[in-house]
Amino acid sequence: MIMITVENLVKAYKDVRALDGLTLRVPHGVVYGFLGPNGAGKSTTILSLLGLVFPQEGRIELLGEEVFRDGKFNEGNLVKAKARIGYMPEHATLWEFLTPMQTLDIIGRAFRIPKAEREKRAEEILKLVNLWEVRNKKVGKFSKGMRQRLLLAQALINDPELLILDEPMTGLDPTGIAEFKEIIREQRKAGKTVFFSSHILAHVEEVCDTVGVIVKGRLILEDSIENIKREFLKKAGYTIIIETNRPVDWSSAPWSVTPLGENRYRVVSPEDIREELHDYVASQGAKILTMQVKEPTLEEIFLKLVK
Amino acid sequence: MFWGFQLEFMKGMRTKKLWAVLLIIIGLYIPVFYLMKQEDITNELEAIAVMIRFSSQTALFFLGILAIIFGAGAINKEIEDGTIRIALSKSVTRLGYILGKYSGQLVVFGVALLLTSFVTLAGLQWVGVSVSKITADVFLLNVLLLLTMLEFIAIGYIISTFVRSSGASLGVALGVFFILYVLLPTVVSYEMGKNLPENLSMEELNDYTANYYTKYLFYSPSAQFSVILDAVNEYKEVTKTIEINGETHTYRDYTAEYAGIGRAMRKRAVNVALLVVMTLVYLGIATWRFLRMDLR
Numbered sequence: 361m362i363m364i365t366v367e368n369l370v371k372a373y374k375d376v377r378a379l380d381g382l383t384l385r386v387p388h389g390v391v392y393g394f395l396g397p398n399g400a401g402k403s404t405t406i407l408s409l410l411g412l413v414f415p416q417e418g419r420i421e422l423l424g425e426e427v428f429r430d431g432k433f434n435e436g437n438l439v440k441a442k443a444r445i446g447y448m449p450e451h452a453t454l455w456e457f458l459t460p461m462q463t464l465d466i467i468g469r470a471f472r473i474p475k476a477e478r479e480k481r482a483e484e485i486l487k488l489v490n491l492w493e494v495r496n497k498k499v500g501k502f503s504k505g506m507r508q509r510l511l512l513a514q515a516l517i518n519d520p521e522l523l524i525l526d527e528p529m530t531g532l533d534p535t536g537i538a539e540f541k542e543i544i545r546e547q548r549k550a551g552k553t554v555f556f557s558s559h560i561l562a563h564v565e566e567v568c569d570t571v572g573v574i575v576k577g578r579l580i581l582e583d584s585i586e587n588i589k590r591e592f593l594k595k596a597g598y599t600i601i602i603e604t605n606r607p608v609d610w611s612s613a614p615w616s617v618t619p620l621g622e623n624r625y626r627v628v629s630p631e632d633i634r635e636e637l638h639d640y641v642a643s644q645g646a647k648i649l650t651m652q653v654k655e656p657t658l659e660e661i662f663l664k665l666v667k
Numbered sequence: 668m669f670w671g672f673q674l675e676f677m678k679g680m681r682t683k684k685l686w687a688v689l690l691i692i693i694g695l696y697i698p699v700f701y702l703m704k705q706e707d708i709t710n711e712l713e714a715i716a717v718m719i720r721f722s723s724q725t726a727l728f729f730l731g732i733l734a735i736i737f738g739a740g741a742i743n744k745e746i747e748d749g750t751i752r753i754a755l756s757k758s759v760t761r762l763g764y765i766l767g768k769y770s771g772q773l774v775v776f777g778v779a780l781l782l783t784s785f786v787t788l789a790g791l792q793w794v795g796v797s798v799s800k801i802t803a804d805v806f807l808l809n810v811l812l813l814l815t816m817l818e819f820i821a822i823g824y825i826i827s828t829f830v831r832s833s834g835a836s837l838g839v840a841l842g843v844f845f846i847l848y849v850l851l852p853t854v855v856s857y858e859m860g861k862n863l864p865e866n867l868s869m870e871e872l873n874d875y876t877a878n879y880y881t882k883y884l885f886y887s888p889s890a891q892f893s894v895i896l897d898a899v900n901e902y903k904e905v906t907k908t909i910e911i912n913g914e915t916h917t918y919r920d921y922t923a924e925y926a927g928i929g930r931a932m933r934k935r936a937v938n939v940a941l942l943v944v945m946t947l948v949y950l951g952i953a954t955w956r957f958l959r960m961d962l963r
Contacts, residue, residue: 410756413961439758447756452749457681470670470757
């Protein structure tokens with residue numbers, strides 16, 4: 361099942377085209393990292409999915425319900441779809457005069473969850489996000505990190521099939537970030553789909569299966585992280601670091617080789633030449649002791665794409 | 668709609684809204700009761716006349732400002748805080764949310780004014796006034812005040828949906844309040860004075876003013892409130908004589924007889940209806956805008 365389908369979505373704010381024919385598909389059960397530089401259209405995309413901003417053109421389908429077409433939202437389908445979605449916004453405060461228990465209770469009411477179930481869910485979730493100890497403390501007294509945890513908690517109250525997280529780890533300390541990542545992984549294990557926007561690429565790389573990169577309102581790349589790296593290596597070339605048991609003469613080698621120290625070399629080639637490299641070194645009467653293919657980080661790929 | 672109501676009602680009861688309304692009213696009433704005691708006003712009709720005068724001036728002014736300010740921050744402040752994005756990402760419609768929110772504020776103001784009625788009755792009893800005959804009027808006075816407040820809140824909602832910044836909307840709200848409460852009624856009264864026919868009786872003058880205010884100030888809640896309360900008295904014409912330099916002259920005079928707020932509301936039913944209809948119109952405009960606005 362496709363959880364999110366966006367086709368040719370256009371959204372302009374006065375003279376700025378925030379979304380310029382955006383098309384993307386998020387299949388069921390994946391953690392989808394939605395990447396892009398500031399102002400690329402990430403938040404506008406998420407707000408459009410939830411009917412919080414009005415795109416001018418295109419089509420949106422959420423969990424099989426067509427919610428937007430030809431400049432109009434279908435309010436009935438949107439409400440139906442939202443019942444199965446959890447959303448954690450970027451830069452939001454919760455109602456400061458409420459406690460976490462009261463917050464989850466009032467949000468649970470929006471989904472018409474029965475009282476006993478609301479209480480049970482609230483307890484489970486507050487324990488999951490480590491807020492159970494402060495369940496009766498006013499949100500107004502919470503630190504930034506605690507507020508972020510509560511924002512995640514409110515997104516989970518309806519046990520959503522699709523979790524939409526907008527820059528969820530902003531303002532969290534390293535422990536908080538690790539816990540957040542664990543929660544995301546658990547959601548995936550439970551068969552949930554997570555749509556996760558971020559500009560912190562290390563986080564995306566660790567938790568996401570699939571990545572979409574949006575630049576100037578258009579999706580310029582969408583694939584699994586593995587495929588993206590493979591494709592990137594094909595285009596940018598392979599960098600292989602080897603260590604041999606004795607010096608090697610590289611004068612007849614067809615690749616660019618840079619010595620890095622005693623019997624250590626960096627070999628750069630447009631293709632994967634690991635086998636050929638073994639043969640070449642052997643032909644020189646030497647042996648490869650260690651070989652390391654330097655993988656590009658998502659950050660390197662992203663920077664290259666954005667440029 | 669019910670969820671929006673629950674949320675707003677909870678906010679109203681847990682934040683300072685309800686208490687702010689109550690404290691303002693009580694803070695204003697205490698000196699009035701004190702003065703009544705000083706003046707030894709124990710007649711119930713005199714007492715209710717003082718309360719009406721007070722309501723149509725001081726209470727209306729302060730509560731009107733409070734109501735328009737509450738309304739003017741209703742939507743844009745939530746956009747700034749991000750709470751509206753959380754609320755509307757749930758299984759609720761925009762229409763249900765705004766109507767629920769407005770209903771929540773209606774109930775909060777209603778509760779505040781209901782408590783005010785009790786405070787008023789307690790205060791009057793403390794002064795020494797027998798309240799049994801005027802209890803209904805005290806409640807009706809607060810119902811009228813509530814209708815006026817609700818119209819101000821609805822005007823505030825329009826401001827809140829058109830002005831993105833909650834800080835700026837506060838300034839706009841105060842400006843709009845000044846225009847509706849002071850400027851336009853002054854202009855209309857001035858124009859009315861220029862065209863005023865001669866030899867009108869008090870009742871005719873009241874009706875003439877009411878017609879003018881109905882025609883040219885139908886959109887101003889405070890003007891409609893005043894027009895309605897102007898009809899609480901029934902004026903009876905009496906012919907009086909006076910002797911000047913040995914000559915007897917006769918002239919027309921009027922005696923005001925308190926006829927009750929119920930009578931005033933019946934006589935000015937059009938103005939009461941205007942308070943309700945214009946509230947719906949303002950709320951309709953705010954809702955129309957809210958259903959189309961980007962909540963980012």
